[in-house]
Amino acid sequence: MEPNLDPAPLDNSSLTPNSISRDYVDHQLSTLPHLPGEVQSAPTLLLAPLISTPHKRKAALTGLHQPIKGNVSAGKRRRANAVTTLIKQELAGAQHTCLDFVERFLFPGSPDTPTTVCAEEILTAIITTTIALGVWCNKSNPKHLYVCYPPTYANNGYPEWFCQFANAIQQHTSPSLTGSSSTCPPTKAKLEWCVVKDKPLRGTHNNDIRPDFVLTCGEVDGEVPLEWRTVLVVGEHKSTGSKINKTFTQLASYAEQVFIAQPFRVFVLGVLTSNVGPKLRFWRFDRSGAISSVPLDYSTSDLDLLTVVRALVSISLMNAQSMGFHVDSISWGDEHAYPLDQKSDISIKMFKPILENSLVTVDPSLKLAVLLKELVFLAPGIVTRGTRIWTGALSSGEAIVIKYSWSNTKRALEGDLYQLASEKRVIGVATILCCTTYENVLTHLHAGGSPAADSNFRQPQAYKIHMQRQNRVLSRLVLSPTGRPLLDSRLSPLQVAEGLLAGLIGHASLFFQGGILHRDISPNNIIVIDDSLPQLTLVSSPVPTTSDPFAWIWPRDTPLRGCLIDLDYAIEASAQPSGALDRTGTYPFIAVQVLRGRERHRYRHDLESFLYVLIWVCCYPVVAGSANVISPIWPASDPLSKWRDGDELSVTSHKAACVIYDSMIFGLLLERFRPGFEHFRRVAKEMRKTLWRLPGRGNVYGLCEEGKPSERVGGQDQEGTEGGGKEYEDEDEEESLRLLPEEVRFGVSNKDGFQEVKKSLQWLVAILQD
Template identity: 90%
Template structure:
């Protein structure tokens, strides 16, 4: 499963008077679109790792950092093992359910028409038009392709002229269509863009060699990523095929970012060594390519290429790669490209069990999407998109689309389970629906015959068993701002942390669900300025509520916990390999090391990292004292950069040495807290003790999980002997073994929660005074 962290490499940063929050990859949030964070799935370093930073104070290079320093490598890692060659790619993906698909006879007529048109307009008698010549051998016409050159300078121009000529000479009489225009009802044009920036995601250095775009094309107006339908890359001189493919994939990622309802993207990869072309299709499970086509002559693959380009020019929204089943969009728009398309989600029926005050559960509802507030980049990811909306009665809601791995429980099912268990402090689900399944709907696979039609069928089958995904839509309430929002006051941050802790405890102790992805994006402060939905539920007397110790039901919370993408039922811990989940900078040490299964104390550890993060960011000039020679430990300009950018070994080593083992280094970290967050230092110190203090000692030390028989002295709680598990590190051999139900030695999960809750309650109270 995809998992992981976030943004920009500090080595590329130039000194800035004010740095924005390093955007974290984790879960849905409700931010303004101007600062859309990018989300990812934890642990593994994905392309979603780095944020889509806005240019800072006109510093364009800041907007380019994501591409220049990280993403190419990240995409290469993301697609490793996720590239497959389909032997019937053209038939399967370029002519799906298309009764009017062009034939090879149609392709020959198009090539003939191109040459005939050129002859009429040319001043010289020739049989070459747009690099195409017709030869006649033994009463058989053979069309030969003649690109002027295969250099990166000349080839993209030729390809676009050729592809546009094919479109121009495609007529209903050739394709069998009764319409005078393609189903898209849009003007499509292949354009060379390698020397032109494309507007859309602050990545002006991302420039495909050529693209198929929809809408009017004006040489005076820069193209936008929102209008790109197909991306193209011509292998540059000196680059290899793998590098060219990664570049093509990076363009597909930009299309996914700019077009929230895109479920797959076509790509065209051409060679600098000869007339060789490969079609690719990128989706949330990886990339599938055709066999390399030799388009030099019509008695090889030229006719296949022509018919494929004809089919692409006539595809409707669904076959071009847009999700259409759950949405509708304005008539003036050809595709559901982005928020400019007036997109509405189609009718949904609220889950009856929620008994909403303002919603008649017998009615179905339709909601206009108001604003895209969260998106996740990357390719092989959940691809999460979060929209705000409002019911007709005015209450604010959130609509979340994401690609869930079919090996995991559906997020909607866990929300429903939490609702049935009367969990508090967690977002409420109103509706959950699933749509496209990558294997069966997008790949037309799942049968032995279909899955065997790959160059390496077994590898493809194994990959899809691990990475098959299904698109799900959740409608949730309430709405709010994540802890990352720099406009939140210290009191609001404290209230959000307390609410997140309460929600997490209720989810675990009461609902039997472990969250496993605590991050600043997954805790929101409820927006009191908007009307929120309320629930009707039968009152439970405090005296009869077995979970009243978590939080009194009659006392409102100012925030809640969201995103159950990586949550699991606590009784269903997976067997076999340890499943490392979480958002990279906030993953507990032993989970990131791959030493322990994720349990309650690890999420509690993540809460400490979240508190520290929101207290340090955004960094304000002059707010952090430069303490030489220790500035390299917690850099004043970006204190926690090592947590975000280091590998697993360096991150865990840094946390153990500088946060757990050494109180002086931890004290230096507290000096990096922003103005107004001084009171948070006491809470951070107390949480550190809750997690790592040692019995009878004033020091803190990392403890590892063991068994009762591995207690100090080789005695378990009953006094029987037992051999301890060997670990490589000496400090781990000497440390106290924790029971799975303990936060620290001798302290249960429940008691550990109560300690942290008490600290946060104190913090809220003192900030309210």
């Protein structure tokens, strides 16, 4: 589907009150006209340059059942087939076999590491106390050989055997056997391997996703609850007739569920067992991909039986960090064994921000703890940034937002861009109070204490190249103030309009004043300030309007009711290499020419995304019977489903045919707007004119590809206002209508295009206020 690359964080900011906030044809496509010059085969759309960053499609866009604050797909149930398909695409080329996996990832490399003698004593104890496990000692063998053959490999019996075997190993594990002085896991945690293939775990976002067996943690005095928040290790047994790739993808989908249920999970361990013999593989999933052990044959102790026993012992003794939890920046309640979710009373540890001369600075000598209140956004998927956004509050009561995400180490830090925006006095963008980086996948998670982290992989060169592109670091940003994303269904039409206007102003200030192009305009990245909470307001030294060269964007003394957030995909406009075709953004809102891979991302593409955002928030949540005309091109229950679920070719063809070229079909879409959003139709029509109206052609709309001044007729810019422009000969028209990089439409500059859209949104806010 797409290449896998991505972005995040240190900053002080001086922002004005304007900068406040922070808190988202299923018809016959064959009958729709194709884009000019559109190829009919998908490969040219799917093969992006290696320097390209991916758009947010992946498993993250299939929406969570019982969504967190309206996350992405309007609360629709995540379909198992769609999820596993996207996960498979995420992990394509991101699977690697580590020859020393057990030693590197399962043994802590300390005196607490289980020894071979320990494993032999545990097997002896199992033989003497447990029957029917298929374990015995061949005393006639001079090596004192231990043997293990499960009584069955059938899917209806093997998971039960494996759990009995693993639990027996735990039962006979003690400090006296292991020589361990560790008290981990905490005594309040009860670990148990459970068979769950016939019963869904509570908290799942899809009842069809059921592991065969899992390792769970619970309270000592109570039963182990079968819910995703308590799962530590996932397991899958290869079914008869099932292909290994399908079995692996199923295991990966379970790992994704753990990432969803446990926001501070850094990696997830998995066990994949065979249906034809005593063999298994250990897997480890993280934000850069999946790593496996070589197949381990646990039939006898002169093969891998002792290694498997030692590994299962080590897993049962792992502390929170070794089990795959982020612990460096947080603390959690004493009554909990691991930082699983909100129930664990998680607090972050950060330095105290100080406001001095209107700049946010950080005093490294003053530490404070902030209790995380609510998880307001969570991105699913595995090979993603895995963004988690929490709300919190300073001790003084001001609301803050805490963002954790896995940033690609090849990209500029998000915090650096916020800092640059602050120095350029950008308005309409959130303020960073604190930013820190933590685990690095390559050096902290994969190295395992080995100086040559890539030398013991089965294909070391492939692993090395992959990690050069996909290495990530966990970043934490603390921002202020808070708000609600445009996707929040509780927002009134006026609040949505104010949010859109604030987002547009923030984007323009970021681009024209700060020299930064956002490249990810979506309903989750434009927020409306939450007036119900005390906000941390920063007031910078006033700038006289007469001396402010960017007063045309927005008067600094006029408050905005929202702001633009999330600079993960943003870049300095001057740093973008010429000709780089970066397909960035959130899938339904990506501009047509960017999604096609035809043009490098520029200002007009973000302006196009604003139109798609406006349409999206006006259509969702769908209100039954709200449309006067029902068109099969805009399905009644989910009008924009094609934009979310289709591939690049179908989405771009659909948008071109139904939004750009056909005013009647576009009008049918406007009829789908929710009650109270009728006035937004005029703004949508005017934005369509700003983006695609052709010069000198009346009410004719179309795509103009990016070109060079020399490709213009006469080498001169043409006026693109209504009724103006130059007539062209038919045979030359296609080549002559080419946009300059600094144009929104033919003959209309970025600045003038922004002013047109701003004027429309200002009218909308005014009409809704009356």
